[in-house]
Amino acid sequence: MTITIFVPRDAAALALGADRVATAIAREIETRGIDARIVRNGSRGMHWLEPLVEVRTERGRIAYGPVKSSDVPSLFEAGFLQGADHPLCRGRTKEIPFLARQTRLTFARCGVTDPLSLEDYRHYQGMKGLEKAVTMQPAHIIQQVTDSGLRGRGGAGFPTGIKWKTVLEAPGAQKYIVCNADEGDSGTFADRMIMEGDPFVLIEGMAIAGLATGATKGFIYTRSEYPHAIETMIAAVEIARKAGILGPSVLGSGKAFDMEVRVGAGAYVCGEETALLNSLEGKRGIVRAKPPLPALQGFLGRPTVVNNVISLASVPVIMDRGAEFYRDFGMGRSRGTIPIQIAGNTRHGGLFETAFGLTLGEIVDDIGGGTASGRPVRAVQVGGPLGA
Missing domain, CATH: 3.40.50.11540 (NADH-ubiquinone oxidoreductase 51kDa subunit)
Structure with a gap:
């Protein structure tokens, strides 16, 4: 059976070397004579884990990240095509806490499918x-x-x-x-x-x-x-x-x-x-x-x-x-879900889709994981440069 490997083609992943990772994986597949194919999917929105490489297994999709091209040989040695353990292994993708807490309606297929299929x-x-x-x-x-x-x-x-x-x-x-x-x-x-x-x-x-x-x-x-x-x-x-x-x-x-x-x-x-x-x-x-x-x-x-x-x-x-x-979903006059874009000095930058109603503290401390530098949060800008 052909093994499917997912390597993002999203611009954020490309900026962090996703094309080099895909090339390295293709090289290993050819060298080892493995029956596998690479699908270039979108991003799951977990930017701190990009490039996030996934493998479809009997247990579901297993995630590895952030993967550099130099990590690829060790992934193959560890047996990542079967979802084996490795220092970069994140377990089943949908069980990663950042993803598991989301309500994905608008972004339900982002990072899941081949965008042009x-x-x-x-x-x-x-x-x-x-x-x-x-x-x-x-x-x-x-x-x-x-x-x-x-x-x-x-x-x-x-x-x-x-x-x-x-x-x-x-x-x-x-x-x-x-x-x-x-x-x-x-x-x-x-x-x-x-x-x-x-x-x-x-x-x-x-x-x-x-x-x-x-x-x-x-x-x-x-x-x-x-x-x-x-x-x-x-x-x-x-x-x-x-x-x-x-x-x-x-x-x-x-x-x-x-x-x-x-x-x-x-x-x-x-x-x-x-x-x-x-x-x-x-x-x-x-x-x-x-x-x-x-x-x-x-x-x-x-x-x-x-x-x-x-x-x-x-x-x-x-x-x-x-x-x-x-x-x-949602509260008051704000119904449905909203994609929250978290960027800057934060541990878990990326996109988090959820129903309206989260507090700023939950977004910054729980979802964003606080500051990447480990220093206290002093200020948060809401809504981009024209926000508050």
Whole structure:
């Protein structure tokens, strides 16, 4: 039986030598004549363990990390292909405390699948939301999203269902879905992780948004500083188009929706939705006055939904599992889950997805493990450079 080894292709892992590790593993496999294959998956979000190498065994996936290329021969000597013990062994991946404590809905497949395998995506419950959406009336899709309590994950927290309803009811022969993937704040990487690790969930979410609002065209606007995400998204869109997920008839429904990836030119201001729309139109990226709202007069003056990556990537699970399932997570007006990005002088930097309701102390001390330097925590910046 062919053994499967997972080596991340996420930018964070690549920066720490994942390509060199994959090359070293391939060399050992060839030299030893072993029947094994390497899958380049996304990141699990445990950045202090990158590159995190996993092996599929009868006991489940066993994790080793952080692995350097120089560690690879000793891993093979120890029998890591059978999940054997080694100083870098972390046990079963899903039992690593940082992962085990999470509620992974939006990031359920990140680090689990081959990002560009549609077969993998479907195997792990992908496309279920879109399959349901193509059988529903637009107003019913929007009602489900509204009932889930999903609010914008880009920072403003505007209810997603209300934005979609406005676009659905706005007059206009042509409407658009624009995904704001211009993730410019330092210490943020959730959008990038989705695009590199699970691009089909974003495509599925955008297609559902198109069906819900009557939009037939979508754009992902991302940053030139994200070459791996751009490459992965372009390839995924092409695969989805060939599979009939995008195009003149989404999943054979007779309803059209297609999309493309557009790349910004390094302007931080284009993370603001109206500046982004100006840039998409080929104009200088400057903030527009509101009103009119983009939902009424957005891209090329047409009704436009502008949502960020996490908002759109949260839609498939809502459509698949139902509004009540999603709404049961969280507290108050903040329903569902939120990806918490932990960076800086911290022992366990990375991405932690959980229901709303954690205290700052839990995030910094328990999940983040305190400071990497071992000194007391003096200050925490919440929400990036523009936060508090």
